[in-house]
Amino acid sequence: MMNMKIICNGAKIAVEDELSLAMFLRGKGLDPDTVAVACDGAILARETYADLRLREGMVLEVVRFVGGGASC
Amino acid sequence: MLTIAGRTFTSRLIVGTGKFASSAVMQAAIEASGTGMVTVALRRVDLNDPGDDLMAVLDRRQYVFLPNTSGARNAAEAVRLAHLARASGAGDWVKLEVTPDPRTLLPDPVETLKATEALVKDGFIVLPYMNADPILAQHLQAAGAAAIMPLGSLIGTNQGLLTRFQLEIIIEQARVPVVVDAGLGAPSHAAQAMEMGADAVLVNTAIAVAGDPVRMARAFAAAVQAGRDAFESGLGVTAPVAAASSPQSGLGFLR
Numbered sequence: 001m002m003n004m005k006i007i008c009n010g011a012k013i014a015v016e017d018e019l020s021l022a023m024f025l026r027g028k029g030l031d032p033d034t035v036a037v038a039c040d041g042a043i044l045a046r047e048t049y050a051d052l053r054l055r056e057g058m059v060l061e062v063v064r065f066v067g068g069g070a071s072c
Numbered sequence: 073m074l075t076i077a078g079r080t081f082t083s084r085l086i087v088g089t090g091k092f093a094s095s096a097v098m099q100a101a102i103e104a105s106g107t108g109m110v111t112v113a114l115r116r117v118d119l120n121d122p123g124d125d126l127m128a129v130l131d132r133r134q135y136v137f138l139p140n141t142s143g144a145r146n147a148a149e150a151v152r153l154a155h156l157a158r159a160s161g162a163g164d165w166v167k168l169e170v171t172p173d174p175r176t177l178l179p180d181p182v183e184t185l186k187a188t189e190a191l192v193k194d195g196f197i198v199l200p201y202m203n204a205d206p207i208l209a210q211h212l213q214a215a216g217a218a219a220i221m222p223l224g225s226l227i228g229t230n231q232g233l234l235t236r237f238q239l240e241i242i243i244e245q246a247r248v249p250v251v252v253d254a255g256l257g258a259p260s261h262a263a264q265a266m267e268m269g270a271d272a273v274l275v276n277t278a279i280a281v282a283g284d285p286v287r288m289a290r291a292f293a294a295a296v297q298a299g300r301d302a303f304e305s306g307l308g309v310t311a312p313v314a315a316a317s318s319p320q321s322g323l324g325f326l327r
Contacts, residue, residue: 067088
């Protein structure tokens with residue numbers, strides 16, 4: 001059931017109940033080992049991704065490395 | 073060999089990974105450069121189009137990832153970015169950039185010093201991007217910077233060593249490695265920095281946007297090596313008048 005909504009990177013997204021963060025990331029085509037996630041403002045430890053269940057209204061920020069030298 | 077925070081690097085060229093036309097070109101250019109350290113930036117993932125995963129493209133066993141804090145306008149934002157970078161699994165290294173003015177991208181000295189202090193306390197290996205200010209260099213060293221990264225000229229301008237006079241003082245006084253960063257537009261600029269005694273240089277734009285980035289990476293690698301060899305060999309002093317290199321005696325047969 002996709003009746004729960006979270007906000008990820010500024011967009012409202014419908015997700016399955018009880019979905020873990022790790023499964024959510026994989027579902028978006030992301031490798032949980034190469035992203036950093038802040039949940040409701042707090043930076044999460046990677047080891048918590050598998051156990052963390054997404055909840056209604058959670059605000060996620062998912063970031064990862066891109067090409068960059070200096071402020072470009 | 074270049075040593076920063078106890079880690080040695082065979083190459084004195086650090087390469088930025090921005091502005092390359094494709095991941096494949098970036099990968100090839102970085103390999104051609106011979107570098108052991110690459111700078112990367114941290115950004116929000118576009119969930120609809122995640123694109124290439126940089127950490128899948130570049131082997132972290134081969135390259136130290138030096139995440140920058142580009143985009144930070146003050147110390148608090150830079151500290152936040154550094155912690156996110158560490159959470160991304162890149163280790164403890166950070167190239168600290170605090171650039172509040174988008175037009176010049178000049179580093180804010182006050183906020184950079186504040187952020188250096190905070191990040192060193194949090195266990196980071198901090199390499200601050202700084203204006204070529206010898207006094208600031210000393211403050212950053214005292215705050216625990218693992219290396220200092222003074223600018224040659226403004227980021228992305230290819231203008232070379234406009235700060236030569238200050239860089240010479242910084243290098244002379246430094247107790248940590250000096251990495252000349254920003255504005256190095258040609259291999260000759262990199263060679264000049266190395267001849268001066270810089271420990272390393274960081275190049276991004278000049279390689280990434282070259283017509284042939286792989287070949288340009290090789291050119292920079294050769295220039296960095298040439299400049300370092302010249303510095304270690306001992307350069308001659310400049311003189312105002314000629315000094316003959318042929319013998320001035322034994323010319324009696326001529327006149």
